[in-house]
Amino acid sequence: MAVSVSQTLMQGLGELRFQPTAKRIRALRGRAVVADSTRAALVWEPRRVVPVYAVPLTDVLVPMTASSAAGEATEVPVRIGDGETVLDPRTGFGFHSCPGRAMSIETGEGVLDGVVFRPDDPELADLVLLDFAAFDWLEEDEPIRGHPRDPFHRVDVRRSSRRVRLELDGLLIAESDRPSMLFETMLPSVRFYLPREDVRVPLTPTETRTWCAYKGEASYFTVERAGERGVDVAWSYERPLPDCPQIAGQVAFFQERLDVTVDGAPWVRPRTPWSEPA
Structure with missing residues (x-):
């Protein structure tokens, strides 16, 4: 079997x-x-x-x-x-x-x-x-940096024409038909990295910085128009590691806390350690 x-x-x-x-x-x-x-x-x-x-x-x-x-x-x-x-x-x-x-x-x-x-x-x-x-x-x-790299862990980035729409409490946050889709071993959901031009609300930088052993240093943003003042809602890798050059400067959002549709179909929010704001 x-x-x-x-x-x-x-x-x-x-x-x-x-x-x-x-x-x-x-x-x-x-x-x-x-x-x-x-x-x-x-x-x-x-x-x-x-x-x-x-x-x-x-x-x-x-x-x-x-x-x-x-x-x-x-x-x-x-x-x-x-x-x-x-x-x-x-x-x-x-x-x-x-x-x-x-x-x-x-x-x-x-x-x-x-x-x-x-x-x-x-x-x-x-x-x-x-x-x-x-x-x-x-x-x-x-x-x-971050932690040792796992030889059984992969990060793949693929350009896509799927239409991705992200909303928070009815407010359109971003919409794009040119996402870069990031697939990472053992994580329960794909991540959508979108061009900044396809983000429909102002992003305010926060002081949060994290380091991924596979992608590099991430900086974070809040979306004050959605009532998320000071809460990290999105992130970006300005200078990613050589493994993921396609996501440089693009923006990803915590799909765990947003309403996401892909080609008009709703996606179930994944359950991860980031499901609740830090």
Whole structure:
């Protein structure tokens, strides 16, 4: 009997998962090289949707000691679609969903507590997981921001002639028959990136900035005419990463909070961590 690939992947979400990488991985703290490895792996703790880097113990170049930070962090479960809750980066590194030991490292800045985790699993016996947020990272000689890239995660952008209409409480926000449609692995809905000329209301920039490992840095906008003063409603990548040049300067909206029709047919609002305004 045929099986859905996405369902197969989701069935493993509760497991401790890993994938070796052939890339040279380096973790830096200021000018100090904390780890340097050509034997690294990506590791997903149970229920985590984003991996962290793991390296052999012998590739950590600074002293490690037992940590007193174990158990201090709490989980922040989120829901994507209709499935079980998952853990995205909002659940910090300090919360661990598998058995193991939290550790600290010593650098020229002092002790960084709890930024290393050694899982008990025998398959990962020689590896330690490193807190992505605690270091600067290089894959080969290129910097990586946001989180490690998942080799099983794709972002595809396709030009389209579908007519997309977005409304908020009856107010026309945008309408376009030339969207760029962005398809991202395991997310429950396509994203529509529209030319700014097809946005029908003024967009007011907010101070919010986020970083996507696949698309780059996003800046955000509010729509005051719709009563959304100060609330992030839309975003744009002015200088996207080389993976997604087609969306440069275009505008996407939180479809979770808008009424969307495509070629005259209404779309069901997807359920994601962004369904409610932050």
